[in-house]
Amino acid sequence: MNIMDILVAKKLRILADAAKYDASCSSSGSKGRKAGEGAIGSTTGSGICHSYTPDGRCISLLKILLTNYCLFDCAYCINRRSSNVQRARFTVEEVVSLTLGFYKRNYIEGLFLSSGIIKTPDHTMEELVRVARSLRRDHGFAGYIHLKTIPEASPWLIEQAGLWADRLSINVELPTVLGLKALAPEKDGGTIAAAMGQMNERMIEAKEEKRRFAPAGQSTQMIVGADAATDEMVLNTSASLYGNFRLRRVYYSAFSPIPEASSVLPVKAPPLRRENRLYQADWLLRYYGFSAPEIASSGEGGMLDLDIDPKLAWALKNRDRFPVDVNTGERELLLRVPGLGARAVDKIIVARRHTALGLDDIRRLSPGLKRARPFLITRDHSPARLTDRLDLRERLAPPPTQLGLFE
Amino acid sequence: MNMTLTQVALQPGGDLDGFRAAARRLIGRDTPPGQVIWTSEGDLFGAAPEGEGAPLMLPKLTGEIIPLVVCHNDPQRYGLLYTLIWRLTHGERHLMQIASDPLVHRLYIMAKSVRRDLHKMHAFVRFRQLDLPGGGERFMAWFEPEHFIVEATAQFFVDRFRGMDWAILTPKGSLHWDTRTLTIGPPGERAAAPQMDDFEQHWLDYYEATFNPARVNPTVMKREMAVKYWKNLPEAEIIPRLIHEAAPRVQAMIEREAEMSTKRNPDKAVAAMADQTPKSLDALNRLILESVPPAPFSPRAVLGEGLIGARIAFVGEQPGDQEDIEGRPFIGPAGQLLDRALEEAGIVRAETYVTNAVKNFKFKPSGKRRIHQTPTTGEIKHYRWWLERELEFVHPHLVVALGATATQALAGKAMPVMKNRGATSAFGAWPGFITIHPSSLLRQPDEAAKTAGYKAFVDDLKRAGALAA
Ligand code: SF4
Numbered sequence: 044m045n046i047m048d049i050l051v052a053k054k055l056r057i058l059a060d061a062a063k064y065d066a067s068c069s070s071s072g073s074k075g076r077k078a079g080e081g082a083i084g085s086t087t088g089s090g091i092c093h094s095y096t097p098d099g100r101c102i103s104l105l106k107i108l109l110t111n112y113c114l115f116d117c118a119y120c121i122n123r124r125s126s127n128v129q130r131a132r133f134t135v136e137e138v139v140s141l142t143l144g145f146y147k148r149n150y151i152e153g154l155f156l157s158s159g160i161i162k163t164p165d166h167t168m169e170e171l172v173r174v175a176r177s178l179r180r181d182h183g184f185a186g187y188i189h190l191k192t193i194p195e196a197s198p199w200l201i202e203q204a205g206l207w208a209d210r211l212s213i214n215v216e217l218p219t220v221l222g223l224k225a226l227a228p229e230k231d232g233g234t235i236a237a238a239m240g241q242m243n244e245r246m247i248e249a250k251e252e253k254r255r256f257a258p259a260g261q262s263t264q265m266i267v268g269a270d271a272a273t274d275e276m277v278l279n280t281s282a283s284l285y286g287n288f289r290l291r292r293v294y295y296s297a298f299s300p301i302p303e304a305s306s307v308l309p310v311k312a313p314p315l316r317r318e319n320r321l322y323q324a325d326w327l328l329r330y331y332g333f334s335a336p337e338i339a340s341s342g343e344g345g346m347l348d349l350d351i352d353p354k355l356a357w358a359l360k361n362r363d364r365f366p367v368d369v370n371t372g373e374r375e376l377l378l379r380v381p382g383l384g385a386r387a388v389d390k391i392i393v394a395r396r397h398t399a400l401g402l403d404d405i406r407r408l409s410p411g412l413k414r415a416r417p418f419l420i421t422r423d424h425s426p427a428r429l430t431d432r433l434d435l436r437e438r439l440a441p442p443p444t445q446l447g448l449f450e
Numbered sequence: 451m452n453m454t455l456t457q458v459a460l461q462p463g464g465d466l467d468g469f470r471a472a473a474r475r476l477i478g479r480d481t482p483p484g485q486v487i488w489t490s491e492g493d494l495f496g497a498a499p500e501g502e503g504a505p506l507m508l509p510k511l512t513g514e515i516i517p518l519v520v521c522h523n524d525p526q527r528y529g530l531l532y533t534l535i536w537r538l539t540h541g542e543r544h545l546m547q548i549a550s551d552p553l554v555h556r557l558y559i560m561a562k563s564v565r566r567d568l569h570k571m572h573a574f575v576r577f578r579q580l581d582l583p584g585g586g587e588r589f590m591a592w593f594e595p596e597h598f599i600v601e602a603t604a605q606f607f608v609d610r611f612r613g614m615d616w617a618i619l620t621p622k623g624s625l626h627w628d629t630r631t632l633t634i635g636p637p638g639e640r641a642a643a644p645q646m647d648d649f650e651q652h653w654l655d656y657y658e659a660t661f662n663p664a665r666v667n668p669t670v671m672k673r674e675m676a677v678k679y680w681k682n683l684p685e686a687e688i689i690p691r692l693i694h695e696a697a698p699r700v701q702a703m704i705e706r707e708a709e710m711s712t713k714r715n716p717d718k719a720v721a722a723m724a725d726q727t728p729k730s731l732d733a734l735n736r737l738i739l740e741s742v743p744p745a746p747f748s749p750r751a752v753l754g755e756g757l758i759g760a761r762i763a764f765v766g767e768q769p770g771d772q773e774d775i776e777g778r779p780f781i782g783p784a785g786q787l788l789d790r791a792l793e794e795a796g797i798v799r800a801e802t803y804v805t806n807a808v809k810n811f812k813f814k815p816s817g818k819r820r821i822h823q824t825p826t827t828g829e830i831k832h833y834r835w836w837l838e839r840e841l842e843f844v845h846p847h848l849v850v851a852l853g854a855t856a857t858q859a860l861a862g863k864a865m866p867v868m869k870n871r872g873a874t875s876a877f878g879a880w881p882g883f884i885t886i887h888p889s890s891l892l893r894q895p896d897e898a899a900k901t902a903g904y905k906a907f908v909d910d911l912k913r914a915g916a917l918a919a
Contacts, residue, residue, distance in 0.1 A: 056659045085610040
């Protein structure tokens with residue numbers, strides 16, 4: 044390696060490390076796109092995970108910061124002004140050439156670029172836009188680009204960013220305005236909402252007018268466990284984000300111990316299981332017709348049950364709604380049966396038009412029959428008051444010994 | 451009934467064409483599945499195909515599943531598929547919809563396994579770069595798929611790496627692309643693919659840096675990236691070390707006292723945010739010139755022109771053909787008409803400010819001519835922020851919207867011009883005035899109406915002039 048490569052390698056290590064706490068790494072949601080003559084890059088609707096790191100997370104995009112210098116002082120962030128972490132700064136050209144080098148070797152689907160705020164929010168955002176513009180215009184790059192929007196930047200920069208990016212995102216970071224005030228003094232919930240609103244409006248118009256503007260929509264991330272917000276507050280925030288700004292995804296990130304931690308943070312990380320339960324709950328919110336209060340009611344005191352998934356927890360508390368007959372039950376009800384996924388439900392609904400389904404049929408259609416069984420009636424089975432049994436929870440919960448060391 | 455067994459010999463790998471022809475023939479002759487022996491060794495002595503049977507009418511789902519299952523490495527795949535076709539054509543037309551049927555279920559699982567293998571090949575192929583003597587770049591990869599999917603993945607790699615010279619070698623066949631043509635070749639050898647690429651170190655560095663040791667979870671990693679793929683993934687080599695070091699790294703992180711921070715002055719952040727909007731009309735104009743229009747308009751932005759501090763500012767729709775060529779607003783036919791009307795209304799154009807709601811010319815080419823296109827709602831909004839800043843610098847007494855686009859840009863919503871003609875309070879902080887765009891007079895075919903319209907326009911301008919005074 045020559046000296047330039049060595050410098051770039053050092054920056055890459057610092058600026059990838061600094062970006063890794065952002066969970067939103069997916070390359071999904073864009074329309075199918077192919078490389079033009081002499082160029083590279085394509086997108087598939089659902090995205091591709093090119094590798095997995097030993098934390099089980101997928102690598103889909105080259106996820107880096109343009110710089111980790113930052114004027115702001117968000118307590119949960121390793122790059123905040125007051126942290127003593129090592130700093131670095133890429134040039135626009137360096138990011139472009141790393142992205143192309145990674146892409147040509149099929150390591151990634153594209154770029155996820157974010158940045159600490161240097162000089163001014165506008166200056167920072169302009170640099171991010173320049174990277175995307177150079178990839179698209181100078182190199183004909185048709186792969187995926189996700190730009191983190193800086194909400195404090197001027198609105199015209201959002202207009203420009205959407206012309207090149209597949210996805211734009213702003214992290215709300217904390218589920219409540221109070222939490223944001225306490226931990227991120229320079230950030231403003233109102234500014235974040237305004238920028239999300241602007242992006243949403245442009246995306247809707249562009250779609251109607253058949254123009255390109257961030258076709259993969261917007262997403263956001265919330266840090267869980269850095270403040271006192273309950274799961275119920277988190278889910279209410281998610282529900283309103285999905286409703287108001289048509290977000291494609293809300294990512295939840297269990298607050299992770301970071302080097303150079305700030306002393307206002309809790310010393311202990313929340314269990315990763317909490318993050319996992321929130322993802323399950325989020326799924327119920329988006330695809331299973333549950334409302335946020337319904338999901339929250341499955342736990343206690345606004346917190347989800349950590350031992351069993353929220354769908355099972357809800358079913359156990361609402362036993363009067365079961366059993367459901369697979370051969371006659373409505374889709375909405377079948378979706379609420381623990382162990383039955385949306386895809387299995389759809390297959391059941393098609394198949395039952397032609398045959399009366401028994402337990403063996405359900406076993407072939409869904410991997411979750413064991414959990415579904417007490418809540419189902421089939422041609423050859425009815426749960427014989429099983430739904431009334433007091434020990435049902437114990438019978439269906441995974442044994443506690445399965446808890447891993449790090450969970 | 452004919453009880454002899456029929457032997458069908460297909461090509462090695464996934465022979466979709468051969469299978470389709472054979473299935474048509476067999477169904478045409480009403481040969482039940484039990485009487486067919488399928489081989490795929492490319493048997494030269496097998497019966498030569500004897501013409502095609504009639505095309506089979508099969509449900510759509512079958513059309514999706516057959517090409518996948520044909521690629522499966524299970525030697526029974528053709529027999530199973532033929533049984534499916536037999537049943538579909540013998541009274542069980544809806545069979546595919548019964549996903550719980552044991553045969554359908556098995557075929558779905560096979561299709562899923564092939565789909566997964568395709569997906570993993572798209573994901574896990576790792577190209578290495580070879581330097582060509584002439585200075586060009588060539589990329590090569592070695593990969594070991596589970597099923598016969600090499601051909602089936604070709605389109606994906608061509609679509610993605612069209613401008614690249616590349617080859618993928620596998621034990622089940624190879625793909626070669628020279629930026630123009632695809633060649634599907636015989637199985638390759640691992641040794642024929644490059645063994646190193648200096649750039650790969652960046653990938654390993656990235657892989658290590660993006661891993662969070664506080665969340666180590668090899669089980670999930672292995673579920674998604676099965677160990678069988680590891681031997682061809684360069685990053686897999688460092689996995690054991692990363693796992694081994696994870697726990698001590700986290701422990702060290704937690705034990706480290708929160709250090710005294712070298713806290714920099716927080717006021718800087720606040721000051722920076724207050725300081726970022728352009729400080730002059732020139733600075734704003736530079737931003738407008740550097741920016742890109744929201745759709746394929748003319749790339750040249752035409753800026754506003756006139757007096758800062760003018761009493762009256764006119765906002766038109768967008769530059770036209772001539773404005774785009776010369777880079778100045780309102781100089782084409784509509785601009786000349788505006789000049790005449792202003793003069794008659796007693797307004798000196800040089801003492802006003804003239805600009806457009808949309809800064810770039812939107813047109814459709816038609817032969818040598820460029821035909822004006824009306825900007826859409828979203829496009830108007832794209833420019834709106836700039837228009838607002840621009841007016842703040844000019845700071846006129848009155849803002850006159852010429853036509854519907856300008857009215858929409860200034861009011862933030864569509865308002866019919868004729869109904870709202872005259873003074874308006876819909877332009878936010880600015881006292882406003884709505885009138886027609888002079889180009890609408892140019893388009894008016896009826897002479898009498900044109901004269902009347904022109905007179906009304908001049909009257910509007912007079913009233914506006916009086917309001918601005
Ligand atoms: S703005 Fe806040 S969250 Fe973003 S990099 Fe700076 S300190 Fe971190």
